[in-house]
Amino acid sequence: MNIPLAPTGPLSLGTHSYQTGGIVQRYHVHGSGPVCVAHSGGPGIFYEYLRMPALEEHLTMVYVEPVGTAEDSRLPSHPHGYTRERYSRFLQVLISRLGVPRVHLLGHSHGAFVTAYHALHRPEQVAGVVLYEGAPVTGxxxxxxxxxxxxxxxxxxxxxxxxxxxxxxxxxxxxxxxxxxxxxxxxxxxxxxxxxxxxxxxxxxxxxxxVQATYISGLDENLVPESIDDRTALKSLEPPALVIVGRHDVICGPRWAYELAELIPDSRLLVLENSGHMGHIEEPELFANTVRDFVLRTGR
Structure with a gap:
């Protein structure tokens, strides 16, 4: 009897890894449906906290393991050098490897800053973005x-x-x-x-x-902090955007979500009234249904 081999394509379920410039990049695939690439926060927090089983029922979730979190994925300048540009370049390679024309991006916390940057500078393969607990500025x-x-x-x-x-x-x-x-x-x-x-x-x-984490300094290779102010750029964001915030978030709270929604043309806003910074844990069904509907609507 011939036993069929398990699928080994770039979107097969499980853990995938490859090298870019000698740096290992891993990602983890769960669920089925349209492809949504999720970038976790920190920087330096391991991706596992962002697993969203309710969303995996509707979408193929590709969880990025941001470079720097594992020992074999660290830059020569570690713990420095992990700028948004750096994360975006690794993200672009990953998206291109997936073999689909366009993907949706979901970024949480610091990952939302990365997602916004990527959509502003490399929008060609981005069908839409979910800015989850983000902000237009730091500092x-x-x-x-x-x-x-x-x-x-x-x-x-x-x-x-x-x-x-x-x-x-x-x-x-x-x-x-x-x-x-x-x-x-x-x-x-x-x-x-x-x-x-x-x-x-x-x-x-x-x-x-x-929760597991790696120390990442927030400084570039020259030990200069990365200053973020996307207010002007976000007014010209091309991909459709969904902004999500928990009413009780102390880090990237409602003030920033309202401002993001006002800055980004034709964006949608979801305020999770019974959540803090972890709405996918606190209100998983509302979170998942809203993201699913956004992906299906904008992915057509």
């Missing part, structure tokens, strides 16, 4: 808004025994210089990334404990 203005949202989180949870640990993790952010510190801070701040982490701790604690 002092973004930091001030995040501080305001964190203060609101502190006021809401004043007296909770877990609050001092969250604040200590935020305080440690500026001194991160190792993978171990990155993981500790990522897990430490995570309760503030949900609308009600402590009210759902039994469910969310395993998610928190599973």
């Amino acid at each position: 002092p203005e973004h930091g001030a808004e995040a501080s305001r949202m964190v203060e609101a989180f502190v006021a809401k949870h004043a007296g909770h025994p877990g609050l001092p640990d969250v604040l200590a993790a935020f305080g440690a952010m500026a001194d991160i210089s190792s993978d171990e510190q990155t993981v500790a801070v990522a897990r430490g701040v995570l309760p503030s990334y949900f609308a009600d982490y402590w009210g759902n701790e039994e469910k969310l604690a395993p998610f928190r404990d599973a």
Whole structure:
């Protein structure tokens, strides 16, 4: 009896890897349907937290493992040099290898900044973009808004025994210089990334404990921080856009989502009223249905 071989094409289910310029790029395929390439955040957070089973029921989800997160995918300048341009170039190679004319891109948090950049500079193979918990700018203005949202989180949870640990993790952010510190801070701040982490701790604690990360500095090869202001450029964004934000997100909150939706022509906006920074975990069905409908509508 002849046993058929498992499919080995670029969109077959499972883990794929190849090399670009001596750097290993991995991606992971789950689900079926139109192709949506997902870029996780951080930078440096391992992609697994972004798995979206509800969306995999409708779409072929291609989860990028951003270069730098695994030891064999690190740049010679590691932990520096991971600019949006660098991520975009690796993303372009991956998209071209998939063998489909166009894909949708979904970027979460820092991944939303990468996705916006890619759609602005390399839109040819992009059918649409999902900017999930993103913003048009970084820097002092973004930091001030995040501080305001964190203060609101502190006021809401004043007296909770877990609050001092969250604040200590935020305080440690500026001194991160190792993978171990990155993981500790990522897990430490995570309760503030949900609308009600402590009210759902039994469910969310395993998610928190599973978060893994690599230290990436945010500086380019010349040790210069990458400053982002896409406000002018986004007014000319070519691919259709869906903007998603959680009402209680402390990092890239509603202020930025409203501004993104206003800047980008003919964009759609979804505000997840019962979510923080992790709407695909907190409101998975609404999240998945909205993304699915957007992909099907704009992919025609």
